[in-house]
Amino acid sequence: MGLLMLLGSICQGREVPKQPAVSPDVLTVPQIWRQDFDSLPSGWVVRPSFKTSPAVFAVVTNSSSVNRVLAMTADSASATLTAPPLPEVELNRMPWLRWSWRVTTLPTAGDGRYPAQDDQAIGIYVTSGTRFNQRALAYRWETETPVGTEGKVTYFMGAIKVSWIAVRNKADATAGNFILEERNVRDDFQRVYGFVPDKVYLGICCNSQYSKTKAAAELDWIEFSAGETESHPTSAEAPQISGLRTK
Numbered sequence: 001m002g003l004l005m006l007l008g009s010i011c012q013g014r015e016v017p018k019q020p021a022v023s024p025d026v027l028t029v030p031q032i033w034r035q036d037f038d039s040l041p042s043g044w045v046v047r048p049s050f051k052t053s054p055a056v057f058a059v060v061t062n063s064s065s066v067n068r069v070l071a072m073t074a075d076s077a078s079a080t081l082t083a084p085p086l087p088e089v090e091l092n093r094m095p096w097l098r099w100s101w102r103v104t105t106l107p108t109a110g111d112g113r114y115p116a117q118d119d120q121a122i123g124i125y126v127t128s129g130t131r132f133n134q135r136a137l138a139y140r141w142e143t144e145t146p147v148g149t150e151g152k153v154t155y156f157m158g159a160i161k162v163s164w165i166a167v168r169n170k171a172d173a174t175a176g177n178f179i180l181e182e183r184n185v186r187d188d189f190q191r192v193y194g195f196v197p198d199k200v201y202l203g204i205c206c207n208s209q210y211s212k213t214k215a216a217a218e219l220d221w222i223e224f225s226a227g228e229t230e231s232h233p234t235s236a237e238a239p240q241i242s243g244l245r246t247k
Contacts, residue, residue, distance in 0.1 A: 033089050034223035037070040043084035047203075048077075055079035055206040055215075062218070070204065070219040072122065074107075078207030080125065089224045091196050095186035096228055099124060100220035103141050103173045107208040107215040110143035112151055112164055116210055119143070122217035123164070123205040126185050128197030132156075135193050138164035138205075139183060141217065145169055163192045178220050182228065 035041060037059050048054035055074035062069045072081070107119035123140040142149075145166040153162050167181060186196050202222070208215040 030088055031094070031226040032223055033086060033094060033225075034221065035083070036221045037219065038068050040070075041083065045082050046079050047082055048079045049207065049209065052079075052207075052209045053077040055208075057081045057204070057206075060218075062220070067220060072204065072206035072217055072219075073105075074121075074206045074208040074215040076209055076212045076214075078205075078209045080203040080205040082204075083202040086200060086202060086224075089200055090198070091186040091189065091200060094224040094226050095184050096182060096225045097124070097126065097139075097185045097222070098180065098182045098225060099222040100178045100180050101141065101217060102176060102178045102220075103168070103215075103217045104176065105214050105216035106141075106143045106170055106173055107211045108143070108213040109211055110208070110215075111145050112140060112142055112153075112166065113145055113149065115153075117144075118153070119208045119211045119213075119215060121206060121208075121215040122219065123207075124222070125162070125203040125205055126189075127201045127203065128189070128199060132159045134160040135189075135197070136160070136162045137185060137188050137192065138162050139167045139181070140164050141168040141173075142166040143170050147171075178218075184228070185224075 040057070040059050046054060046057055053076060055072055055077045057070065057072050057079070059068050060071045061067070070081075101122055103121040106121050109117055110119035111117040112120065120140045120142055123138050125136050125138050127134055127136040129135050147166050147169050149166040151164055153164065154160065155162070168179065172179065185200070189196050204219060206215055206217060
């Protein structure tokens with residue numbers, strides 16, 4: 001009790017300094033979500049396609065640099081590497097999806113316009129909804145499909161709807177370089193489906209089951225960001241980055 005009284009008298013004898021106000025800048029919300037592939041990310045799961053051998057996903061050292069990348073291969077196979085839920089990614093706050101990728105083996109005659117040829121060495125899928133009511137955007141590296149072509153496909157009696165776009169094709173695979181891409185996923189969802197989802201999920205797909213051939217690709221990194229890069233080039237003019245990891 002004596003100690004408490006002493007402390008009380010000391011406090012009464014001088015003005016207690018006020019705590020400085022917390023600047024709004026201190027309470028910043030993360031403006032970026034990013035995944036590098038120094039190792040296979042924890043919680044990411046390979047999901048094979050129905051009645052199909054699974055594609056293989058592994059983290060390897062990039063042959064043209066010291067970077068480690070996510071490599072995927074399919075031999076008459078198909079699978080999607082899915083990330084765990086991304087609660088920090090809100091498209092109204094982080095609308096821009098960026099990634100760096102390259103294809104090393106294209107599935108022969110792959111063409112998303114025809115179901116019997118619907119193979120891609122790599123596709124980036126952003127999905128919303130529940131297991132039996134999904135809407136997805138797919139940014140795909142095609143073989144024969146003209147760049148800029150868009151299409152739609154449904155699975156499981158319409159429970160899963162995918163709207164895809166051919167971001168690249170065989171003409172972009174000749175140099176073997178990594179290419180930087182950027183898409184406004186928020187705007188794409190609004191344009192295609194008429195809404196912006198509150199939550200999204202991410203998947204990386206590799207498939208060659210229809211062509212019964214081989215496919216292989218590499219993903220250097222992927223991120224959601226609040227802002228567009230400065231002086232962003234068009235898809236046809238996007239910089240080809242060999243052995244670089246762009247932050």
